[in-house]
Amino acid sequence: MIVYENVSKKYNDVTVVDNLNLTINDGEFVVLIGPSGCGKTTTLKMINRLNKINEGNIYIDNQNILDVDAVELRRKIGYVIQQIGLFPNMTIEENISVVPRLLKWSKEKCKQRVHELLEMVNMPYEENAKKYPNELSGGQQQRIGVLRALAAEPPIILMDEPFGALDPITRDALQDEVKALHKKLHKTFIFVTHDMDEAVKLADRIVFMSKGKVLQAATPEEMLNKPEDPIIRNFMGKLSYSRYCNDLTCADVMKKRILTVLETKKTLESVELMKHKEIDSIIVVDHEDKFKGIVTIQNIREHGKAGETISRITESNVDTVSVSTNAKDAFDKLIETNVDYLVVLNPDKTAAGIITRTSMTKALASVVWGDAE
């Protein structure tokens, strides 16, 4: 368990990390995210003491990291950086076994471990171990970077934007691999990124930072649904809606500008109104604004007489849904019943809006291409 206790860090007079309190549990995959300069990398690098702590303490398993020799500490913490940082003068095998060799593992044990690790990422030992880093592609180099961090089986792995410099396809593949490694190895991963997609994909818990403070620490699901700060909402952009379409309700997808008439209106008035707005049906409400039904132009033509109130010919037996109904259910209903639209009702039975086929198309489009609004 890693515990930050009132941790602050200043560069000259600029506060980079401001009285941070955070607890990271064993085996958790925590992603630190935020706009640049929010202090996420500094927060990460304080764990292996590459950055000094000005105030406060960090404890790993109840031991203050300042009480441990920095070199000893780092050998027990895996570290992957954006620039990859493989040693060009060493072979892949030597690169992977750097920390085990520092820890004076036997030669056989080192070799066996390198075998094991290369196999884990499907890079056969015979083909790759004796190569030098510059003979590998960027993606493969970073795979080795990850293996190097894992080599001495540290319980904690720190990753500082490890996939930032890779092309999107390679990045995607490596994210999958890292996620799989985390599932398999049950180590604590602390991962810094500024890419919300990456965070959502990898994290058990996302810690959103801004100006050296934690704005929200929550599961990806929770953060997407209930971002606690406008900064977070902005940062996530379209991600929040589109990805979690299962949680869309009728209120999110309905058309809000609807036309209603009082049930005491006369037929001719209503026909005029419909003509004017170029629609062929209208929602009828009573004096308290409660939904009564709908009137179509056909109803009026067939049964209506001039000068009559429309309440007589209002069709009250129409399909309605509530604002809190899941949008997917509403769409299903719309398709099944083959009506032109569904009326959406507020809890107090007033009309809130309608769902048409167009609203359905729009909602689907926003899932596929992102929210246009």
Add this chain to the structure above:
Amino acid sequence: MEMRFVWQHIYLVSVSCVFTTIFGLLLGIFAYISKPARSVILWLVDILQTIPVLALLGLIMIAFGATSTTVIIGIVLYSLLPIVRNTYIGLENIDPGIKEAAQGMGMTKLQRLFKVELPLSFPIVFTGIRIAIVTSIGTAVFGAVVGGGGLGSTINRAILIQDMPTLMQATLTLMAMAVFFDIVMGYIEKRLKTR
């Protein structure tokens, strides 16, 4: 021309180059590690280079007399600059990502220096050594003035008695020596840099 002088010359150059390399590397590493020492060291080797060779040898002669020791010390001081500078620059310019990785892996300062930083900067350091050796072949000629021997003596005498063939021979030998060392070391350097 006596072969004795050629060997003497080579002796002067090789002994002094061993010492320059050792001192140059140490000073370069020290300049890299210690910020306060850096400006002093780099300034000092610069100043040494601006003193005319003859004047420098004269000054050293006051302490050590007209011996080969004087010449060797002179050459060492005079050729420090390229090695110190290249060592310092080579170490300083290593990719910060690699340095950070080395530190993050839990290497001590010395481990970082010997396992990562020096091996990586070695091609540049080697270039410094090559420049030092080639220039010291020329510098050693002045050794004759302070009694150090070498091809400088041959040239001096040839000039005095106007012995043109010997003068030509000695000069060509010097040139051949410089070109030979330059080509051989240039080749090694190329091999080092391709990795």
